[in-house]
Amino acid sequence: xxxxxxxxxxxxxxxxxxxxxxxxxxxxxxxxxxxxxxxxxxxxxxxxxxxxxxxxxxxxxxxxxxxxxxxxxxxxxxxxxxxxxxxxxxxxxxxxxxxxxxxxxxxxxxxxxxxxxxxxxxxxxxxxxxxxxxxxxxxxxxxxxxxxxxxxxxxxxxxxxxxxxxxxxxxxxxxxxxxxxxxxxxxxxxxxxxxxxxxxxxxxxxxxxxxxxxxxxxxxxxxxxxxxxxxxxxxxxxxxxxxxxxxxxxxxxxxxxxxxxxxxxxxxxxxxxxxxxxxxxxxxxxxxxxxxxxxxxxxxxxxxxxxxxxxxxxxxxxxxxxxxxxxxxxxxxxxxxxxxxxxxxxxxxxxxxxxxxxxxxxxxxxxxxxxxxxxxxxxxxxxxxxxxxxxxxxxxxxxxxxxxxxxxxxxxxxxxxxxx
Amino acid sequence: xxxxxxxxxxxxxxxxxxxxxxxxxxxxxxxxxxxxxxxxxxxxxxxxxxxxxxxxxxxxxxxxxxxxxxxxxxxxxxxxxxxxxxxxxxxxxxxxxxxxxxxxxxxxxxxxxxxxxxxxxxxxxxxxxxxxxxxxxxxxxxxxxxxxxxxxxxxxxxxxxxxxxxxxxxxxxxxxxxxx
Numbered sequence: 001x002x003x004x005x006x007x008x009x010x011x012x013x014x015x016x017x018x019x020x021x022x023x024x025x026x027x028x029x030x031x032x033x034x035x036x037x038x039x040x041x042x043x044x045x046x047x048x049x050x051x052x053x054x055x056x057x058x059x060x061x062x063x064x065x066x067x068x069x070x071x072x073x074x075x076x077x078x079x080x081x082x083x084x085x086x087x088x089x090x091x092x093x094x095x096x097x098x099x100x101x102x103x104x105x106x107x108x109x110x111x112x113x114x115x116x117x118x119x120x121x122x123x124x125x126x127x128x129x130x131x132x133x134x135x136x137x138x139x140x141x142x143x144x145x146x147x148x149x150x151x152x153x154x155x156x157x158x159x160x161x162x163x164x165x166x167x168x169x170x171x172x173x174x175x176x177x178x179x180x181x182x183x184x185x186x187x188x189x190x191x192x193x194x195x196x197x198x199x200x201x202x203x204x205x206x207x208x209x210x211x212x213x214x215x216x217x218x219x220x221x222x223x224x225x226x227x228x229x230x231x232x233x234x235x236x237x238x239x240x241x242x243x244x245x246x247x248x249x250x251x252x253x254x255x256x257x258x259x260x261x262x263x264x265x266x267x268x269x270x271x272x273x274x275x276x277x278x279x280x281x282x283x284x285x286x287x288x289x290x291x292x293x294x295x296x297x298x299x300x301x302x303x304x305x306x307x308x309x310x311x312x313x314x315x316x317x318x319x320x321x322x323x324x325x326x327x328x329x330x331x332x333x334x335x336x337x338x339x340x341x342x343x344x345x346x347x348x349x350x351x352x353x354x355x356x357x358x359x360x361x362x363x364x365x366x367x368x369x370x371x372x373x374x375x376x377x378x379x380x381x382x383x384x385x386x387x388x389x390x391x392x393x394x395x396x397x398x399x400x401x402x403x404x405x406x407x408x409x410x411x412x413x414x415x416x417x418x419x420x
Numbered sequence: 421x422x423x424x425x426x427x428x429x430x431x432x433x434x435x436x437x438x439x440x441x442x443x444x445x446x447x448x449x450x451x452x453x454x455x456x457x458x459x460x461x462x463x464x465x466x467x468x469x470x471x472x473x474x475x476x477x478x479x480x481x482x483x484x485x486x487x488x489x490x491x492x493x494x495x496x497x498x499x500x501x502x503x504x505x506x507x508x509x510x511x512x513x514x515x516x517x518x519x520x521x522x523x524x525x526x527x528x529x530x531x532x533x534x535x536x537x538x539x540x541x542x543x544x545x546x547x548x549x550x551x552x553x554x555x556x557x558x559x560x561x562x563x564x565x566x567x568x569x570x571x572x573x574x575x576x577x578x579x580x581x582x583x584x585x586x587x588x589x590x591x592x593x594x595x596x597x598x599x600x
Binding site for chain 2: 059070200206207216217225230304
């Protein structure tokens with residue numbers, strides 16, 4: 001490699017590192033801080049109300065002594081770090097080196113206190129010096145400690161738990177839900193930092209899984225995974241009276257496609273794991289990855305595996321502020337298509353978030369700050385955020401192919417009306 | 421940032437990185453079908469079962485011991501680590517069943533106690549099973565079985581019992597583990 005190549009490589013790396021650092025605090029509206037905490041702790045309330053941790057009080061001590069190092073075989077083992085003493089240290093189970101496990105009544109207090117603390121975090125916020133989020137994190141870690149010592153929990157829960165840790169260490173503004181600052185649309189570096197950190201949590205989860213796909217399985221195995229047969233096999237298990245519920249829908253849909261294509265989707269999943277870091281540098285990819293993983297996790301329900309938490313928790317990236325913004329919509333009344341569109345918007349704008357203005361030169365929208373202007377299907381998508389009757393269709397509008405189709409349709413209609 | 425990113429990098433470099441809430445990602449999967457997977461007539465169905473005094477059987481759904489997600493993973497590891505105390509884990513299964521029976525007989529699993537059908541599903545969700553005829557007082561034993569079943573009729577053609585746990589009377593007539 002010549003000196004020029006080395007210099008170029010070095011400057012590319014520096015440029016990427018600089019971009020990464022500048023994106024870390026890429027501003028987001030303050031409302032995101034409230035949204036992130038509300039979604040996170042609501043998620044835990046939902047999960048805790050669906051998991052009765054009091055059950056562990058019936059278990060003898062040895063039943064609660066099965067750590068990851070005991071559970072996993074050599075191929076996947078956590079020989080060094082899955083050890084009891086280390087897991088106990090980080091889950092506050094070290095208290096049981098001295099104290100006995102809680103009885104039913106004490107566990108009930110711990111269990112409902114955790115739920116209450118999650119509710120406090122949603123409504124009041126992290127509290128002075130993050131006292132509420134610290135307490136919630138400690139209790140969540142403690143409760144999940146029982147999972148780690150009984151054969152481990154679903155790996156997907158690592159994402160919300162890491163997100164809880166991020167919020168616990170977060171130093172940005174925080175307001176109770178009754179303060180209007182909580183819903184402020186003012187761009188904020190700290191809110192942007194929180195958003196970036198949530199991205200890093202997701203990327204760590206998927207990216208590290210991607211690296212494992214290189215370490216654990218050969219390239220041959222990437223292409224040898226017989227997913228379609230596995231789905232059919234699970235269907236037969238269900239028919240034979242298995243006690244695990246298999247969602248029949250993925251196989252029904254898969255049956256319309258050639259089996260090799262279904263098998264090839266595994267390769268795409270492995271590859272996607274390796275490319276998740278791109279979401280950080282190109283935030284437009286977040287929605288695409290989200291749809292991809294929603295599809296992937298939907299397919300896994302056909303194998304009796306439900307990643308319900310991940311399906312929901314991807315919503316942490318929902319640009320919730322768009323529901324609250326106001327926009328100016330400019331349209332040319334001499335163009336019949338624009339006029340019809342403006343008329344439809346006027347009739348659907350129940351929240352009075354849109355100001356319609358006549359202006360020659362085509363259809364576009366402009367945000368209040370005047371800096372952001374959008375045309376074509378992006379304008380339509382942004383308008384849909386402000387029209388309650390369109391909220392149901394919002395996820396569809398952002399589907400990659402739909403967005404492209406809409407763009408083409410918009411071009412076609414514009415050309416058609418221009419000719420007239 | 422440096423802490424969270426540092427932990428992620430550490431998990432990558434450290435084989436078997438595992439320090440809740442950090443770990444080194446889902447392992448690679450592989451699945452190679454063999455002739456058993458292509459069999460359209462029969463399946464070997466594994467699981468735990470409860471058996472009444474008069475010989476009725478029902479699957480012991482893994483939902484009964486939620487929040488434990490990977491029941492068999494836990495079970496096998498326990499068997500490896502405490503082979504001489506295997507009855508301890510079955511005793512726990514029974515007490516959990518007994519404790520949750522009031523809910524199970526209404527058609528709900530413990531994870532549905534508060535939110536019903538809107539509850540967070542189990543990682544490997546459970547089919548709805550009927551437990552009305554399986555009052556804990558009438559349960560004679562728990563068994564770990566593999567059944568050879570017909571795909572078309574669900575009829576059990578053969579049953580292989582790997583382990584049988586006879587429920588002691590003290591557990592059946594106790595208070596389902598509460599306050600004990």
